[in-house]
Structure formats: structure tokens, C-alpha cells
Amino acid sequence: xxxxxxxxxxxxxxxxxxxxxxxxxxxxxxxxxxxxxxxxxxxxxxxxxxxxxxxxxxxxxxxxxxxxxxxxxxxxxxxxxxxxxxxxxxxxxxxxxxxxxxxxxxxxxxxxxxxxxxxxxxxxxxxxxxxxxxxxxxxxxxxxxxxxxxxxxxxxxxxxxxxxxxxxxxxxxxxxxxxxxxxxxxxxxxxxxxxxxxxxxxxxxxxxxxxxxxxxxxxxxxxxxxxxxxxxxxxxxxxxxxxxxxxxxxxxxxxxxxxxxxxxxxxxxxxxxxxxxxxxxxxxxxxxxxxxxxxxxxxxxxxxxxxxxxxxxxxx
Numbered sequence: 001x002x003x004x005x006x007x008x009x010x011x012x013x014x015x016x017x018x019x020x021x022x023x024x025x026x027x028x029x030x031x032x033x034x035x036x037x038x039x040x041x042x043x044x045x046x047x048x049x050x051x052x053x054x055x056x057x058x059x060x061x062x063x064x065x066x067x068x069x070x071x072x073x074x075x076x077x078x079x080x081x082x083x084x085x086x087x088x089x090x091x092x093x094x095x096x097x098x099x100x101x102x103x104x105x106x107x108x109x110x111x112x113x114x115x116x117x118x119x120x121x122x123x124x125x126x127x128x129x130x131x132x133x134x135x136x137x138x139x140x141x142x143x144x145x146x147x148x149x150x151x152x153x154x155x156x157x158x159x160x161x162x163x164x165x166x167x168x169x170x171x172x173x174x175x176x177x178x179x180x181x182x183x184x185x186x187x188x189x190x191x192x193x194x195x196x197x198x199x200x201x202x203x204x205x206x207x208x209x210x211x212x213x214x215x216x217x218x219x220x221x222x223x224x225x226x227x228x229x230x231x232x233x234x235x236x237x238x239x240x241x242x243x244x245x246x247x248x249x250x251x252x253x254x255x256x257x258x259x260x261x262x263x264x265x266x267x268x269x270x271x272x273x274x275x276x277x278x279x280x281x282x283x284x285x286x287x288x289x290x291x292x293x294x295x296x297x298x299x300x301x302x303x304x305x306x307x308x309x310x311x312x313x314x315x316x
Contacts, residue, residue: 012269018262022255026080029073039067041074041226053247060247063238071226072251078227079210079255082144086209089148091202094155099194101156102163103186113160116153124150125212132221140213140225147212148205155201162197166190196270203263214256228252 006012025032034040045057045065053060059068101112128146166172167190175185191198210228217229218236235241235249 006269009269009272011265011272015262015265015269018258019266022076022080022259022262025073026077029076033070033073037067037070039070041066041070043067043070050243050245050248059251060245062234062248063240063245068231068247068251071231072228072255075227075231075252076255078140078225079213079229082140082147082213082227083206083210083259085141085144086148086151086212087202087206089145090151090155090205090209091198093149093152094159094201095191095198097152098156098159099163099186099190102160103167103182103190105164105167109160112156116156116160119150119153120157122150125215128212128216129219129221132216140227143213143216143221144209147209151205151208151212155205158201159194159197162194163190166193200267200270203266207260207263210256210259214252228255 007016039045039056043066045061045067047065048055048057048061049065050063051057051061051065057067057069059072061067062071097112097116101109101116128150131146132143172185172189175189213227214229214232217227218233220233229252231252232249235245238245238248240246240248
């Protein structure tokens with residue numbers, strides 16, 4: 001699947017644009033808040049406590065007078081950093097376990113499958129809560145690590161099944177006959193065929209990491225930094241929903257929803273390109289081909305029935 005072909009999909013372009021915006025905000029957001037907006041996220045405006053959107057505060061303020069827009073921009077760095085880091089860890093573990101087990105087979109595959117099933121049966125979120133509760137001085141790296149080590153089993157199982165199929169293909173058997181090493185076969189033939197799947201797994205793991213960080217922050221387990229999850233948690237503690245301060249919790253919630261939507265659009269686009277039956281123009285061709293094949297089969301069946309009936313009449 002070439003990048004040029006991938007970018008032709010409108011869904012993929014839309015998803016990538018949304019993700020690119022959030023990445024830019026995560027990288028340069030704190031600088032923009034301090035030097036352009038001039039409203040640091042921790043600064044308190046005593047003249048604008050729990051103020052609705054408008055004036056100097058386009059998204060309003062918290063009950064402490066902190067600017068919500070500045071907090072959303074600054075919080076993007078922590079949330080995206082946790083999501084990307086946990087996704088990298090989960091994807092690497094999924095590739096190592098899934099591809100290794102599927103390619104080598106035998107006892108190695110059995111041991112890795114047992115290891116994967118063990119992690120799948122674990123109550124991951126509960127274990128993350130327990131470990132994070134006992135760790136002193138939780139940082140975003142600790143949160144990302146805890147999320148990443150529990151997000152890989154599903155991807156590993158899927159990569160294993162695909163590798164089991166690829167290793168029996170003609171091209172893989174031909175390379176084995178030519179004496180190619182296992183490592184070269186994996187890196188030059190197996191992994192390139194899994195690029196679409198790996199990218200989809202990475203995006204899904206990234207969203208899961210961001211959502212898990214928000215969930216942990218909502219329960220009071222988070223790093224001592226501003227993130228979208230801590231914003232929602234603070235608004236809950238201050239009864240923002242009951243008091244009607246919708247501008248406090250709605251913006252970070254919309255950011256989480258937008259990232260989820262972006263990754264879903266990219267995954268749909270990848271699936272649309274990798275599965276011919278889901279492609280727009282090719283879908284019509286497939287339907288026409290299926291109809292023509294059914295008609296030909298029906299005609300062949302009717303001709304055989306007529307021939308059989310004619311034969312019976314002649315025998316009679």
C-alpha cells in the first residue's frame with residue numbers, strides 16, 4: 001500500500017489533518033500560550049472567576065479564574081505524549097510477540113500464545129490502578145508505560161494470525177528454498193505486508209492510551225501536569241456539571257472525541273484500500289461481477305436441467 005494511494009482517500013486525509021493539528025498544538029502549544037496569548041495555564045484571573053466564554057477568555061475560565069483555552073492547549077502535550085508513548089510500546093511488543101510466534105511456530109508459538117492469553121485475561125485497567133496507586137510520584141512516563149504494557153495482546157494475536165498465513169505463501173516458500181535467512185524474510189517480506197495492520201494497531205493503541213490516561217486522571221491518578229483528563233477530573237471535583245459550567249469540561253471532551261474520530265477515519269481508509277470489497281469504484285465492479293457470475297451459474301443450471309429432462313423423455 002503506497003503512501004500516494006493512501007492519501008487519495010478523503011477519510012485518510014481528514015484524519016491525518018486532525019492528528020497533525022493536535023501534534024502541532026502538543027509541540028508548540030505551551031510556547032503559544034505563554035508568548036502569544038499571554039495567559040499561562042496556571043495564571044489566575046481574580047476578576048474572571050468561572051466566567052463563561054467571551055472577552056479575554058474565548059473558552060471561559062475555571063472556578064479559580066484559570067483560562068480554559070490555555071489549559072486545553074497545554075494539556076494536549078501531556079495527553080498526546082502519553083498516547084504516543086504507550087502506542088509505541090504496545091505496537092513494538094505486539095510485533096515482537098505476534099510476528100515471532102507466527103513465523104517460528106512450534107513450541108515458541110505455543111509459549112508466546114500462552115503469554116499473550118495470560119495478559120488478555122488480566123483485568124488491565126484494575127491492575128493499572130493498583131500499580132499507579134502504589135507508585136510514588138507518578139509521571140506521564142509511568143502512566144504511559146503502565147498503559148502500554150497492557151495494550152499489546154490483541155494486536156499480537158492479530159499479527160500472529162496474519163503471519164501464520166503469510167509464511168505459507170508462495171513468495172515466502174520460494175525465498176526459503178533460495179536460502180534466505182529468517183531475519184531477512186521477516187524484514188523484507190513479512191513486515192511490509194503487515195504495514196497497514198501495524199499502522200491501524202498503532203493508531204488504535206494511541207487512542208486507547210489517551211482515553212486510559214483520561215480515565216486514570218478522572219479517578220485521581222495522574223501526573224502533576226495539566227492534561228485533558230485532569231481538566232475533566234477537576235471539573236467533576238468542583239461540580240461543574242451540576243453548576244452548569246459546561247465550558248470547563250466540554251472542550252477537553254471534544255478534543256478526546258476528535259482524536260478518536262480522526263483515528264477511526266484513518267483506519268476506515270486503510271481498510272477501504274486493503275479490502276477491495278470496501279472500495280468505492282471497485283465495489284460496483286465487484287457487485288457487477290457477482291451478479292454476472294450468479295446469472296451464468298443460473299443459466300448453466302437451467303441448461304443442465306433441460307438437458308436432463310430431455311434425456312429422460314428420450315429414454316421414456
